[in-house]
Amino acid sequence: MGQHYLNPLFAPKSVAVFGASDRVDSVGQIVFQNMLGSGYQGGLYPINAKNAEVQGRKAYSSLAKTGEPVELVVIATPPHTVPDIIEDCGKHGVKAAVIITAGFGETGPEGQALERAVLENARRYGIRLIGPNCLGVMRPGIGLNATFNKGGANTGHLAFVSQSGALCTAILDWAHTNDVGFSSVVSMGSSADVDFGEILDYLVFDQQTQNILLYIEGIRNARSFMSAIRAAARVKPVILVKVGRHAAGSKAAMSHTASLVGSDDAFDAAVRRAGVVRVQTITQLFSAAKALSCGFHPQGNRLAIVTNGGGPGVMATDRASDLGLEIATLSDATIQQLNAVLPHNWSHGNPLDIIGDAQVDRYHHAVKACLEDPNVDGVLTILTPQAMTRPLDAAQAVIALTGQYKKPLLTCWMGESQVAEARAAFARARQPTFRTPEPAVEVFSHLSDYYRNQKLLMQVPGSLSHHLEPDVEGARMVIEGALQDKRKVLNEMESKALLSAFHIPVAQTMVANSPNEALLIAQQLGFPVAMKVNSRDITHKSDTGGVMLNLGNAQAVRAAYHEIMENVKHSRPNAHLDGISIEPMIVKPNGRELMLGVTNDPVFGPVITFGAGGTLVEVMGDRAVALPPLNTFLVKDLVQGTHVAKMLGAFRHMPPADMAALESVLLRVSEMACELPMLMEMDINPLILDEHGALAADARVVVEYRQPAKYRYAHMAIHPYPTYLISNWQLADGTDITIRPIRPEDAEIEQEFVHGLSEESRYFRFMNSVQELTPTMLVRFTQIDYSREMALIAVTQVQDKEVELGVTRFAINPDGESCEFAIVIADNMRGKGLGQKLISSLMDAARSKGLKTMEGEVIASNSSMLKFMARLGFTIETSAEDSGIKCVRKEL
Secondary structure: OOOOOOHHHHOOOEEEEEOOOOOOOOHHHHHHHHHHHOOOOOEEEEEOOOOOEEOOEEOEOOHHHHOOOOOEEEEOOOHHHHHHHHHHHHHHOOOEEEEOOOOOHHHOHHHHHHHHHHHHHHHHHOOEEEOOOOOEEEEHHHOEEEEOOOOOOEEEEEEEEEOOHHHHHHHHHHHHHOOOEEEEEEEOOOOOOOOHHHHHHHHHHOOOOOEEEEEEOOOOOHHHHHHHHHHHHOOOOEEEEEOOOOOOOOOOOOOHHHHHOOHHHHHHHHHHHOOOEEEOOHHHHHHHHHHHOOOOOOOOOEEEEEEOOHHHHHHHHHHHHHOOOEEOOOOHHHHHHHHOOOOOOOOOOOOEEOOOOOOHHHHHHHHHHHHHOOOOOEEEEEEOOOOOOOHHHHHHHHHHHHOOOOOOEEEEEOOOHHHHHHHHHHHHOOOOEEOOHHHHHHHHHHHHHHHHHHHHHOOOOEOOOOOOOOOHHHHHHHHHHHHHOOOOEOOHHHHHHHHHHOOOOEOOOEEEOOHHHHHHHHHHHOOOEEEEEOOOOOOOOHHHOOEEEEEOOHHHHHHHHHHHHHHHHHHOOOOOOOOEEEEEOOOOOOOEEEEEEEEEEOOOEEEEEEEEOOOOHHHHOOEEEEOOOOOHHHHHHHHHOOOHHHHOOOEOOEOOOOHHHHHHHHHHHHHHHHHOOOEEEEEEEEEEEEOOEEEEOOEEEEEOOOOOOOOOOOOOOOOOEOHHHOEEEEOOOOOEEEEEEOOHHHHHHHHHHHHHOOHHHHHHHHOOOOOOOOHHHHHHHHOOOOOOEEEEEEEEEEOOEEEEEEEEEEEEOOOOOEEEEEEEEOHHHOOOOHHHHHHHHHHHHHHHOOOOEEEEEEEOOOHHHHHHHHHOOOEEEEOOOOOOEEEEEEEO
């Protein structure tokens, strides 16, 4: 409803430039020159207290002197002047500012104080800020060039958002010579106010933007970033370059997991889960964008390579193997088809070497056969210019096939002068082409990642994954007990109690505080036993001589007790000892030792890790990471990301491991990460997995007190599916209704619901004559981020199929305290109390988020809705912008 709140920044009707100047090569001179030269059609006002005229335009000493409303200001004046300028802007009604000036938070205490003053003034007047210390903002389509870049940019459909101004200038220079155009270029600078999340949110709705490119150095607000990037990636390809690593601080890691998972691992896991492609270089950034914009729909990572030279085919194969791509195995039918049209000495496999004298027909048949093979997900076609080769004709044959298939078709015409015409033909056809095989293979890898990550994006697991609910309250009591003792590290008994509360199988363990007690426990448990030092101060028990295994009799147990105590006192004299833990010796001849863990990333919160376990875990370095919550699909993806996954099937003399048991434990670990915000680090090492199940042999847990959050799951970067909002209800006629949050798989019933509404109902809901939801609208309505919006649908079962009867939703406003809502009920459901029930459920959900106000817009002629809102206690008033719209509002 209405315009986006960042519209004054991206589509201002008028702009004022503070510091506009005639002084050659000053920032103010370049910014104003860019605005004059870019064709901006709105009001443009140079603000300069010393000069009556700037670059041929009348100058003004202040905003008030312009006598006109101004939507956007660009500030290029010394830092000490900026707080007062923002104050002046607020009084004049300005809603957005780009602060190009440097010298704020990045310079030390004095600059930080200035930045705080700027932000305080901006927030008091509701002004949104880009910067400070940034290059500025470009919107080539409307002639807005509020930057100090030397020159502008071509108009196009790529949005580029960067934390580096210097990189922006280099890319803009490169883009000119490579015929690349932009819908938006945003240099974020220090991101003191508007951050990636809000910029992405705007670009999702921007019709001029088809692809979003990001250059990231660090993330401030993980929840906002993840929320926005997931929303964007649902409707537009998002490709990013991330450099550097987040400094996690000097605090020593307290467990294996925290020492293994760096922040870049967490970032990588986050962007995969967001459906985004991460590349390593700027060239890859634009190559991937170009390939995705061609409308390719990759279904996997199986690549076919067609070449007229063996060497380039091998180069491409090597690079594909480096990237973990699969060289496709051609089907028998494809081999037979190619045998009929290729010479007998072709390679009879993949890569398809169609021999150096290949003419146009061979390229046509080979590429076509690969595109039609169900075992192939994409094709790379390579040509090297040889005496009998016709590069342009071969290129045209490939181009003719492009529009007939959705699979990625990439080309690499090697050489220079002999293939120049062919490359020009590919460019005109917007066909991705490369000079060497390796970059082409990399782009296919990015396309494959995009498909895979989009599947990850579609997953919306709940916080709890099993019917047998965990004892969350019992687990919290274990944690609180340790914290009351001023301990952050749980002892082994407490750690295993925590796992047991979440139904993770653990080895039975008892603690002895004397040799005789150890003997009695060993006899009770049964020989042989394992004995380990029980100390919250010791992570690596084996390194201190604190572990004795396979003890088969009473004498061995007594001797082991004394030996462990002596070893530990010698190697760790200051460690606090809580006796010796004793457990039955786990005899699993087919057992694989694995490690599962949780750590807390300083940016993205809880992270789950999985890999090879045992004492060599750090040396092996075999692990994959994922952000919770997990479901079965995400667990399988996590496990497949490790080397140890290959050992979980039938291996040498060992039968395949019980994968269902491993999956269950990983899902339980995900539940722990969701439901226990005070869980900082956890190792289950080893988790022993064989054909009969899984058993946690040892565990270590680190906890930390956290203030109660404003709302549930605030500690997580990805909000779980809110199962706690599911409720059952019954109409007066006995019809059973389920009210629940919407899911991506509800797209079909949502489309049917809207299609079944009367024309009047659709008009009242969408304020225009929508007949059915577009694919983009359907994605936006069903694939929501539960942390910043909510949609509750009412469904009933009709002939074993769910039917939607109504939907209500809210989106949280930027102030974080209010939300905008909408509701629509099936025409045949009116007057049955369903609308009131849905709104009541929605208000409960809003309150659980800590929201204070719910507001919306209703067409004035929709009298029944206005009466309904009044009955529910909403205040009603006429919109200031449109007399045909009524604003409804209720304090929660």
